[in-house]
Amino acid sequence: MDISYILNELGEDREQYYNAVAPPIIQTSNFKFNTVDDFRGALADEYQGNLYSRGFNPTIDILRKKLAALDGAEDALVFGSGIAAVTIPVLALLKTGDEVICVENPYSWTIKLFKDLLPKYGITTTFINGCNLNEYKNAITSKTKLIYLESPNTFSFDVQDLASVADIAKANGILTMIDNSYCTPLYQQPIAYGIDLVAQSATKYLGGHSDLMGGVVTGKRALLEKIFNNEYMNIGASMAPQNAWLLLRGLRTLPIRMEKISENAEKVIAYLESHPKVAQVLHPFSERNADLALAKKQMKKCGGLFSIVLAAADLNEIETFCNVLKHFIMAVSWGGYESLVFPACAAISKADFDRNNKRHVLIRIYIGLEEPDYIIKDLEQALSKI
Numbered sequence: 001m002d003i004s005y006i007l008n009e010l011g012e013d014r015e016q017y018y019n020a021v022a023p024p025i026i027q028t029s030n031f032k033f034n035t036v037d038d039f040r041g042a043l044a045d046e047y048q049g050n051l052y053s054r055g056f057n058p059t060i061d062i063l064r065k066k067l068a069a070l071d072g073a074e075d076a077l078v079f080g081s082g083i084a085a086v087t088i089p090v091l092a093l094l095k096t097g098d099e100v101i102c103v104e105n106p107y108s109w110t111i112k113l114f115k116d117l118l119p120k121y122g123i124t125t126t127f128i129n130g131c132n133l134n135e136y137k138n139a140i141t142s143k144t145k146l147i148y149l150e151s152p153n154t155f156s157f158d159v160q161d162l163a164s165v166a167d168i169a170k171a172n173g174i175l176t177m178i179d180n181s182y183c184t185p186l187y188q189q190p191i192a193y194g195i196d197l198v199a200q201s202a203t204k205y206l207g208g209h210s211d212l213m214g215g216v217v218t219g220k221r222a223l224l225e226k227i228f229n230n231e232y233m234n235i236g237a238s239m240a241p242q243n244a245w246l247l248l249r250g251l252r253t254l255p256i257r258m259e260k261i262s263e264n265a266e267k268v269i270a271y272l273e274s275h276p277k278v279a280q281v282l283h284p285f286s287e288r289n290a291d292l293a294l295a296k297k298q299m300k301k302c303g304g305l306f307s308i309v310l311a312a313a314d315l316n317e318i319e320t321f322c323n324v325l326k327h328f329i330m331a332v333s334w335g336g337y338e339s340l341v342f343p344a345c346a347a348i349s350k351a352d353f354d355r356n357n358k359r360h361v362l363i364r365i366y367i368g369l370e371e372p373d374y375i376i377k378d379l380e381q382a383l384s385k386i
């Protein structure tokens with residue numbers, strides 16, 4: 001499907017709402033029925049229509065159609081946050097005694113899900129580095145039901161071979177799921193590689209303005225229907241119609257934002273790579289990435305997120321560099337219009353910081369829509385202070 005059609009027309013039926021160009025926010029909790037028969041039909045199969053907005057809603061429906069089409073998927077479910085789009089499908093598809101294989105450095109709350117939450121339900125997880133296919137083959141047991149990927153992850157940008165992992169999983173009757181928030185469907189299409197479920201934090205690029213929380217999972221309708229009729233409806237982490245509307249607005253400009261952000265980030269990366277006070281810039285398309293060929297095969301571009309390691313990577317230097325930046329906002333998240341900085345050392349106590357630990361010394365940088373020269377000048381003055 002043409003991306004312009006998806007973003008401008010798909011799912012929109014303007015005659016239904018006074019020929020308004022922008023879709024309405026259907027701000028209602030419930031929907032009325034004229035006959036008991038109609039009501040009975042809706043209650044019997046909530047996946048087919050609008051009954052109650054914890055399930056579906058017309059504003060949400062427009063968004064679901066567009067998000068499914070962007071991923072080349074049969075259907076999409078949207079959630080109140082990205083982590084709900086990870087947690088709810090996983091809970092819905094696993095049961096006591098099942099095992100999961102998960103890559104070792106996914107998003108922090110995803111680690112928590114597999115390490116702390118699932119064991120409460122008797123579901124265990126084997127964490128693997130994920131870069132070597134033999135690791136998957138060795139970790140599979142007769143109880144393995146899910147392989148969970150995050151490629152690239154969003155601090156060290158490790159990539160996994162999506163097509164090969166999907167093949168291994170299929171040969172063993174195992175489901176695959178990926179967090180594709182880093183790439184969005186514009187830069188990586190996991191379903192085309194055979195992955196079953198694709199989750200994204202819509203809070204990031206899809207929304208694009210740092211003003212909403214949301215999540216999406218796409219895949220085969222039968223799988224999504226199972227998720228919907230169980231944990232989705234029970235946990236109730238659905239998206240509010242107002243947020244769906246903001247997301248629809250964000251989607252209109254997704255391609256041009258991603259394009260500009262990627263272009264800006266490439267310029268900033270080139271500057272940082274040549275700076276003597278920067279020891280390393282980590283991102284999937286870095287010449288130093290051992291999996292560069294795989295990253296280029298699977299992904300179109302990298303967007304605005306990467307990490308750096310300072311040449312003098314002790315705590316004082318890292319803190320000074322981050323504290324004196326003027327135009328970067330120190331904050332979690334990414335994917336908006338604004339450039340951000342997140343030193344990994346902020347997530348650990350000073351006493352635990354180990355300058356020889358590769359993950360402790362990372363400074364994650366997100367480049368937004370500001371002009372690259374403006375951002376580079378800021379980096380220049382911050383680097384001059386260390």
Ligand SMILES: Cc1ncc(COP(=O)(O)O)c(C=O)c1O
Nearest residue numbers: 081082083107154181201203214
């Ligand atoms: C890679 C990744 N996946 C999932 C999430 C969770 O998304 P949300 O914050 O929208 O719940 C995040 C949040 O930062 C993330 O970075």
